[in-house]
Amino acid sequence: MLDNILTNIDILIGAPALALDMVVNGLLIGAVFALIAYGLALVWGVMNVKNLAQGDFVILGAYVAWSLFNWGIHPFFGIPVAFGVLWLLGGGLYLFDFENKLASNMSTGRRVLFFAGFCLIGGLLGMTIVDNGNYSVLASVPDTFFIGILIAVFFVFLVFGGIYGFVIRKVIERDLFTSLLATFGVAIVMQQSMNLIFGSDEQTVSLGMESISMLNNNVTIQPTRLVAFLCAIVLAIAVVMFMKRSRMGQAIRATSQNARAARIMGIDTEKVYAFTFSLNAAICGAAGALVAVIWEFQPFIGLIFSIRSFVVVTAAGLGNLPGVIAAGLGMGVLEQTGAFVIGTQYQQAIVVGMLVIVLLIKLVIASRKRQVIDT
Amino acid sequence: MFHYRKTIAAATLTSALIATSCTAYGASPTAGKILLGSAISLTGKYATAGHHAKTGYDFAIAKINAAGGVKIGDKTYMFEVKYYDDESTPARGGQLAERLINQDGVQYMLGPYSSGLTRAIAPVTEKYKIPMVEAEGASRSLFNKGYKYLFAVLSTSEQYLASAVALAARVAKENGKAPADVKVALAFENDPFSLDVRAGVMDDIKKHGLTVVIDDKLPRNLTDMTPTMTKIKALKPDLLVVSGHSKGAGTATRQIAEMKLSIPMVAMTHCESADLVGKYGPTADGYLCATQWAETLTYKDPIFGSASEFNTEIKKTVPAYAKKSVPYQLAQAAAAVYVFKDAFERSGSLDKDKLRDALATTDLTTFYGKVKFSDAGNNIAKPMVLRQIQGGKYNVVAPVDFASHELEWPRK
CATH class of the missing domain: 3.40.50.2300 (Response regulator)
Incomplete structure (x- = not known):
């Protein structure tokens, strides 16, 4: 094995551009990991639910994007329209606003369903309008891609209204094992359902786009990864803005700091929980659509995305968004380079090994701090 | 449903x-x-x-x-x-x-x-x-x-891709190249089936005297083969042999195209179940696929x-x-x-x-x-067949007795 490692390092020294290739590609896929991990950090931090089904949510999003791709929906979807749909989404969000008199008589579960339905209708309307207008801005990127992402978001949001009502609501703020067991159960049910509905074959959304090659083909960048990276960044920024600026975002942050105090201040934490969970589902839906265009997937592959997001969140800490993004990107790079040097079969082991090291370092730092306070 | x-x-x-x-x-x-x-x-x-x-x-x-x-x-x-x-x-x-x-x-x-x-x-x-x-x-x-x-x-599985090695050696000889100059890259999933396939391939590599330059094992939950593909970029092998069920076949095909690798000969298992032609169209052209049977x-x-x-x-x-x-x-x-x-x-x-x-x-x-059947119970009378994807069709190219089409080499 040591021989192998040395040979691999030798290859890198011979062609340093390859290292650049791995770092760039690692960063691009790392953005997707960061996005998924951010969703996990959200439910973990706010609701104290460790969602073991995170990866399966992502794969469901991937299947939604894949189904749409197969149905050949190809109206064009440009930036202005995406903006329009986001505006509609914002309208939908308003239904959730706890100060909104119009919606305050509805139960949480109904509101989740209502909201998801609203989003779906809004999205479809938006698309129909654009289809008739034939507006074209990013002609090189197939339209199905963006639509796939949007509908994946809506659909996953809808399904998770149901899961939330039946399972998650009952385990919020319970102890570690209750939430792990409950979400593990959800993961199994989801895997088998996807297997029944979509079959166990590997699927992918192949856009057939030519890669950009540089430095004598030593660095190749797939446009799908680039688009996925940009989408992940835009989504992350949107979520951060939402958390900082909107009232619901403030309520979520208040609840995560101290749920009891938030309740005393008049925040309906039930609504906050439902919303947070749905928001995470929507993030997973979007991430799933990105997964569908980058990799091959099948119903049982979700686990590795769950593991990755757990590692990222544990390493970065809850409520530390820059940390989650950095750790996600770092993990992408580490997976690529580490697997190249040590061997592809250790790709997962490298990630988990890194987690152990990070935890050890954190432990050492924490123990030092404690000593300082003691003396 | x-x-x-x-x-x-x-x-x-x-x-x-x-x-x-x-x-x-x-x-x-x-x-x-x-x-x-x-x-x-x-x-x-x-x-x-x-x-x-x-x-x-x-x-x-x-x-x-x-x-x-x-x-x-x-x-x-x-x-x-x-x-x-x-x-x-x-x-x-x-x-x-x-x-x-x-x-x-x-x-x-x-x-x-x-x-x-x-x-x-x-x-x-x-x-x-x-x-x-x-x-x-x-x-x-x-x-x-x-x-x-x-x-x-x-x-049995060790016969799946062995004929691909023989084919590469034959092509090398026809082009005035010594078999020892044929560089082989191997990428096999770490599961009993693929390791069996690998054992058969290794036997034939030894028999024909080819040189192995890359010998990667892939994880069971594989979604990504870029590390192997990056090595291929650097070492430019003449033959790539992949076995990792349909996810291996699909991932390899996708990433070979994405990383713009030109490999003269690519052989793999599970092309049909991975639906390479349907999913990737012309980028899968020229691949050799092991099959138990062909119509x-x-x-x-x-x-x-x-x-x-x-x-x-x-x-x-x-x-x-x-x-x-x-x-x-x-x-x-x-x-x-x-x-x-x-x-x-x-x-x-x-x-x-x-x-x-x-x-x-x-x-x-x-x-x-x-x-x-042999005494052990396996079928010894039926050879494995190697088909090449040619213009989106699976055509039998090896063994020679059954071949309906000529091998296209090198693949474009």
Whole structure:
């Protein structure tokens, strides 16, 4: 094995551009990991639910994007329209606003369903309008891609209204094992359902786009990864803005700091929980659509995305968004380079090994701090 | 939902054919029945392949019954089959085999899908001395345990890609290159099947004196092969051999195109089940694919006709295959039932030990290929076939005796 490692390092020294290739590609896929991990950090931090089904949510999003791709929906979807749909989404969000008199008589579960339905209708309307207008801005990127992402978001949001009502609501703020067991159960049910509905074959959304090659083909960048990276960044920024600026975002942050105090201040934490969970589902839906265009997937592959997001969140800490993004990107790079040097079969082991090291370092730092306070 | 439809379609087909057989042969009151049993993966991760196998069994049983059933002495018997869903888990497979034998009184077994499940069921059938003809477990570890009641119609996994190595050596010689100058990259999943394939490839590499430059093992949950592809960028091998079930085939194809690698020869398993042509179109052109059976082969038998007739009939009767190629998993399952019929008729009795002895002396030509068992129970009469994707079609290029097309080399 040591021989192998040395040979691999030798290859890198011979062609340093390859290292650049791995770092760039690692960063691009790392953005997707960061996005998924951010969703996990959200439910973990706010609701104290460790969602073991995170990866399966992502794969469901991937299947939604894949189904749409197969149905050949190809109206064009440009930036202005995406903006329009986001505006509609914002309208939908308003239904959730706890100060909104119009919606305050509805139960949480109904509101989740209502909201998801609203989003779906809004999205479809938006698309129909654009289809008739034939507006074209990013002609090189197939339209199905963006639509796939949007509908994946809506659909996953809808399904998770149901899961939330039946399972998650009952385990919020319970102890570690209750939430792990409950979400593990959800993961199994989801895997088998996807297997029944979509079959166990590997699927992918192949856009057939030519890669950009540089430095004598030593660095190749797939446009799908680039688009996925940009989408992940835009989504992350949107979520951060939402958390900082909107009232619901403030309520979520208040609840995560101290749920009891938030309740005393008049925040309906039930609504906050439902919303947070749905928001995470929507993030997973979007991430799933990105997964569908980058990799091959099948119903049982979700686990590795769950593991990755757990590692990222544990390493970065809850409520530390820059940390989650950095750790996600770092993990992408580490997976690529580490697997190249040590061997592809250790790709997962490298990630988990890194987690152990990070935890050890954190432990050492924490123990030092404690000593300082003691003396 | 799709699977349900497929199952229903298969069931309808079977019952329709059985109905025809009954009217055609007058449902003669003397016709007895022979009950076969099988635990097969209808749900879980092997569900797709399990359905292929079940369709093959059902189709063959319906065909054989329609052609007059099994004649033992002057009596006629009709095949019937009892299935259980093993949920793609070996432990469940073992339990269901016990149940089939002890509760349902099954005396003759058809195999499950995959080597793993076969490995779980074979000890049970061995214990009760129940002959099992299997069609979907290729691992060579099944045939070194001294099992007496296990027979497999398919070629074992170490034969899958060995011919690709010989082909690369031949091409090198034709181009005035020494085999030792042929650089080979290997990427194999870390699972029993792929490691078997690798063992066969390594034997042939040694035999022909090729040079291995990359020897990567892939994780079981593989989604990404960029580290291997990056090495290929640097070392530029002449032959890439990949085995990692359909996810390996799909991922490799995708990433070779994405990273713009030009490799003169690429060989892999599971091209058909990964649907390389459908998913990746022209980028998969020139790939060599190992297959147990191809519909263009010239074998034939009195029940199913030629390989191509079998293919056409499946496409006609099972709508699920109308638009895609008939997988070899289906063909070999049908062949397994045919082997049972042949052995029953030769043994002239329903006794399972006499049947076992008749199976051991099988020497049969089927639409699927020749069947002749070694003492260990594996089929030694049928070679693996190598097909090349040429313009979106799978054309047989090796071994030379069966080749319908010339090898295109180097691939563009």
